Amino acid sequence: MNSTKMTWQGAAQIVDIKKAIFWGPWYVAEQRLRNMSKWLVSLISFGLGNPILFLFAIGLGVGSLVDANAGGKAIDGVGYLAFLAPALLAGAAIQAAMDETSFPTLQGFLWEKNFFAMNATHLTPNSIVIGVLIASLIRAALTTLLYEIVLILFSAITWASVLPLFVSAMLAAGAFGAAMLATASKVVDDDGFFAIVGRFVIAPMMLFSGTYFPIASLPIYLQPIGWISPVWHATNLGRVLSYGLPIEPWLFAIHIGYLLSMFVGGSLIAGRIFAKRLDS
Amino acid sequence: MSLIGATYDSAIAIAERRSGKLGSNLYVGRSSALLERNLLAVRSSTWLTVFSGFVEPVFYLLAFGLGLGNLIGGVTDGSGHPVSYAAFIAPALLATSAMNGAIYDSTWNVFFKMHFQKFYNTVLSTSMGPLDVALGEISWGLLRGLAYAIGFMAVITPMGLVPSWWGILAIPASLLVAFGFSSFGMAVTSYFKSFQQMNWLNIFMLPMFLFSGTFYPLSVYPEWLQSIIQAFPLWQAVEMIRALCLGQIGLGLLSHVIYFVVMISIGLVFTTRRLTALFMR
Amino acid sequence: MAEAMIKAVGLTKKFEEFVAVDGINFEVKKGEAFGLLGPNGAGKSTTMRMISATSQRTAGDLHILGKDPNQKGPEIRAHLGVVPQSDNLDRELKVWENLFIYGRYFGLSRAFLKKKVDELLAFAQLEEKRDAKTDSLSGGMKRRLTIARALVSEPEILLLDEPTTGLDPQARHVLWDRLFRLKEQGVTLVITTHYMDEAEQLCDRLIVMDKGRIMAEGSPAELIKQYSSKEVLEVRFGSTKNAEAAQNISGLGDRVEVLPDRILIYTEDGEKVLKQIVKLGFEPVTSLVRRSSLEDVFLRLTGRQLVD
Numbered sequence: 001m002n003s004t005k006m007t008w009q010g011a012a013q014i015v016d017i018k019k020a021i022f023w024g025p026w027y028v029a030e031q032r033l034r035n036m037s038k039w040l041v042s043l044i045s046f047g048l049g050n051p052i053l054f055l056f057a058i059g060l061g062v063g064s065l066v067d068a069n070a071g072g073k074a075i076d077g078v079g080y081l082a083f084l085a086p087a088l089l090a091g092a093a094i095q096a097a098m099d100e101t102s103f104p105t106l107q108g109f110l111w112e113k114n115f116f117a118m119n120a121t122h123l124t125p126n127s128i129v130i131g132v133l134i135a136s137l138i139r140a141a142l143t144t145l146l147y148e149i150v151l152i153l154f155s156a157i158t159w160a161s162v163l164p165l166f167v168s169a170m171l172a173a174g175a176f177g178a179a180m181l182a183t184a185s186k187v188v189d190d191d192g193f194f195a196i197v198g199r200f201v202i203a204p205m206m207l208f209s210g211t212y213f214p215i216a217s218l219p220i221y222l223q224p225i226g227w228i229s230p231v232w233h234a235t236n237l238g239r240v241l242s243y244g245l246p247i248e249p250w251l252f253a254i255h256i257g258y259l260l261s262m263f264v265g266g267s268l269i270a271g272r273i274f275a276k277r278l279d280s
Numbered sequence: 281m282s283l284i285g286a287t288y289d290s291a292i293a294i295a296e297r298r299s300g301k302l303g304s305n306l307y308v309g310r311s312s313a314l315l316e317r318n319l320l321a322v323r324s325s326t327w328l329t330v331f332s333g334f335v336e337p338v339f340y341l342l343a344f345g346l347g348l349g350n351l352i353g354g355v356t357d358g359s360g361h362p363v364s365y366a367a368f369i370a371p372a373l374l375a376t377s378a379m380n381g382a383i384y385d386s387t388w389n390v391f392f393k394m395h396f397q398k399f400y401n402t403v404l405s406t407s408m409g410p411l412d413v414a415l416g417e418i419s420w421g422l423l424r425g426l427a428y429a430i431g432f433m434a435v436i437t438p439m440g441l442v443p444s445w446w447g448i449l450a451i452p453a454s455l456l457v458a459f460g461f462s463s464f465g466m467a468v469t470s471y472f473k474s475f476q477q478m479n480w481l482n483i484f485m486l487p488m489f490l491f492s493g494t495f496y497p498l499s500v501y502p503e504w505l506q507s508i509i510q511a512f513p514l515w516q517a518v519e520m521i522r523a524l525c526l527g528q529i530g531l532g533l534l535s536h537v538i539y540f541v542v543m544i545s546i547g548l549v550f551t552t553r554r555l556t557a558l559f560m561r
Numbered sequence: 562m563a564e565a566m567i568k569a570v571g572l573t574k575k576f577e578e579f580v581a582v583d584g585i586n587f588e589v590k591k592g593e594a595f596g597l598l599g600p601n602g603a604g605k606s607t608t609m610r611m612i613s614a615t616s617q618r619t620a621g622d623l624h625i626l627g628k629d630p631n632q633k634g635p636e637i638r639a640h641l642g643v644v645p646q647s648d649n650l651d652r653e654l655k656v657w658e659n660l661f662i663y664g665r666y667f668g669l670s671r672a673f674l675k676k677k678v679d680e681l682l683a684f685a686q687l688e689e690k691r692d693a694k695t696d697s698l699s700g701g702m703k704r705r706l707t708i709a710r711a712l713v714s715e716p717e718i719l720l721l722d723e724p725t726t727g728l729d730p731q732a733r734h735v736l737w738d739r740l741f742r743l744k745e746q747g748v749t750l751v752i753t754t755h756y757m758d759e760a761e762q763l764c765d766r767l768i769v770m771d772k773g774r775i776m777a778e779g780s781p782a783e784l785i786k787q788y789s790s791k792e793v794l795e796v797r798f799g800s801t802k803n804a805e806a807a808q809n810i811s812g813l814g815d816r817v818e819v820l821p822d823r824i825l826i827y828t829e830d831g832e833k834v835l836k837q838i839v840k841l842g843f844e845p846v847t848s849l850v851r852r853s854s855l856e857d858v859f860l861r862l863t864g865r866q867l868v869d
Contacts, residue, residue, distance in 0.1 A: 304635065
């Protein structure tokens with residue numbers, strides 16, 4: 001045993017409890033972001049690679065069939081690529097937010113149980129929830145910006161629509177991230193969780209939300225999937241904001257209201273489940 | 281306690297019957313025991329997970345076939361006949377179903393069995409040989425692929441998306457496709473050591489799904505890109521099954537069959553070699 | 562009775578440049594319990610894997626029941642029951658299915674296995690856990706199930722790699738009892754362990770391995786007699802005084818070993834030596850007189866402790 005002497009002033013001296021409580025969520029977010037930074041290279045390459053693939057395959061490939069059949073201004077009076085861009089953007093933002101709310105939550109409760117360790121400090125369940133959400137929104141913002149650069153290069157969007165599309169994508173990310181956080185915090189057995197969420201929630205949400213074609217061209221029995229999907233609300237919002245798709249004011253309000261209430265509702269429910277699980 | 285064995289063959293008697301046959305160190309003709317094991321194991325797994333793998337291509341069919349079909353109208357097939365967009369993508373998604381089903385078990389599940397459950401250590405400490413294990417696991421993946429394909433066929437046929445009677449042959453063709461992907465998938469997986477490497481599989485699968493002439497004819501691409509895509513197994517599968525479903529029978533089909541036979545053999549050889557190297561070194 | 566079940570001559574295993582097993586010779590006779598004792602990395606597990614016909618030797622000769630594992634892998638494995646170091650039960654199967662399917666790997670018939678499984682569940686005291694998932698079993702239960710699984714093919718040789726590592730004392734004794742019963746039935750046991758009490762309890766004969774070589778061979782009693790004294794006196798003087806005390810008492814007993822935290826004195830009469838130490842003016846903080854064990858044999862042979 002080495003007999004080195006530790007400096008020791010005591011927690012009362014070195015911890016400013018008011019400050020620690022106020023900034024608590026940011027410490028949680030910092031932990032998440034440090035974790036993320038280890039994968040920065042793959043995050044960036046996915047963030048760029050995925051949109052490029054979809055733009056080539058669907059935007060240009062399928063787009064060539066659509067535009068050949070119905071002319072270059074077939075949908076909403078714009079080309080297929082311009083129509084597709086807000087949808088792909090919302091989808092990518094949601095995917096990023098989903099990754100940063102689902103994995104960390106299963107990790108925190110099941111795999112490494114680090115949420116319990118956090119809860120043993122001054123951090124409250126709510127500060128953990130907010131912290132995870134902050135980190136997921138930062139990740140979504142990064143992904144969205146990267147995606148927008150690619151879209152600009154493909155001439156799929158204009159410079160003027162960069163900011164409005166960023167906002168609509170982030171609304172989607174927040175709404176879905178919060179809902180995912182609430183769902184994932186309920187999970188006690190992760191067997192098949194990602195397969196089921198991926199194929200029964202994400203896949204239909206991405207496919208039936210007016211992403212690749214207007215929701216109205218689906219049979220009526222498939223349209224409700226779009227109505228409840230944050231992707232549709234964000235995509236339609238994005239189309240209004242980027243190429244001026246005409247819209248009724250009430251629908252515009254519904255889009256924003258739906259996404260915001262999903263965000264707030266999801267966060268509140270997540271907070272409640274976290275508290276129950278951590279403090280029981 | 282060994283008395284009750286008297287009327288039954290002992291493990292030794294069974295093993296000695298194989299002795300002396302060619303390759304008896306690698307193969308003892310018992311890959312069915314692994315299928316039996318997997319059948320027991322699957323009973324306890326989440327059926328929803330298994331079902332979810334089948335549903336995904338169906339979603340694509342509904343969304344793209346119904347939704348996009350309205351925008352696109354029709355496409356001209358390989359021999360210049362017009363077909364509806366849904367009938368164009370349905371065989372491609374059938375091929376994808378067979379591929380997905382085969383891949384799920386032969387890649388990620390094999391990876392977990394290999395590195396976390398030490399499953400193959402256990403099996404190979406019995407009188408099974410590495411080729412038994414390779415064949416057993418690959419056949420299991422193949423069966424799931426075949427099940428997905430038959431299920432998908434049962435969805436698209438009533439929808440009128442299989443116009444030709446030759447389409448029946450899409451089922452054995454799916455079997456070939458599933459066998460190929462299962463075999464190759466397990467071989468590749470057996471060389472992977474980390475999750476990061478496994479993620480490369482996903483990175484490879486997505487563009488292959490998107491670009492293999494699944495959603496539109498390959499002719500939209502420049503020729504150099506076309507010939508690259510033609511080298512990939514999903515394109516081979518899509519072409520073969522699409523030709524059968526649309527009733528375009530020709531000698532060209534044979535080249536796809538040969539492609540998959542080669543793919544299966546390569547997969548089997550490398551899986552067996554790798555299992556031997558990993559667990560019998 | 563003296564038929565050789567396993568015979569190794571100059572058995573060698575290299576991994577690239579690293580020599581894991583360095584030309585060892587040994588023979589295991591029918592019905593005996595044979596132990597491989599040594600610290601981690603001594604080459605015990607590698608030797609075990611070569612015996613279990615899942616690892617090809619680099620050089621030398623190895624015969625199991627007169628057959629060469631490099632030629633007749635599956636055939637030899639049909640004679641063996643393997644209990645690996647870490648339980649690798651099939652987590653996706655129930656307890657009874659683990660036994661059943663393992664038997665199917667040997668090609669045994671379903672009718673035979675139906676009876677066999679019940680018999681083995683009784684042997685492993687796991688009848689009530691028949692339909693449980695393996696995850697719900699305790700460490701001792703898992704081990705017993707792993708052993709039962711290895712018995713499904715009624716093997717002549719049972720290979721056990723560190724059978725009781727990680728088990729609590731009670732579970733170890735239950736397990737030893739089961740192994741004794743097997744031995745009584747004429748099953749040949751080959752056991753690796755780094756616990757000397759286990760080796761003393763279970764093994765008729767053992768080899769002490771270190772760095773891939775055999776350091777000594779014999780029954781536990783023979784080894785202790787040959788390499789150690791009857792008793793051992795262990796004394797502690799506290800971390801600062803050990804070295805000084807050691808210098809002054811080095812002449813006492815047959816032999817003295819100075820360890821970082823204590824001093825061992827090998828002697829025929831421990832109490833007598835303790836009195837002599839006190840007479841010399843050294844008052845140990847703690848003292849203990851005990852019988853010699855294989856631990857002492859190993860210390861003598863290698864100058865190192867078995868468990869560090």
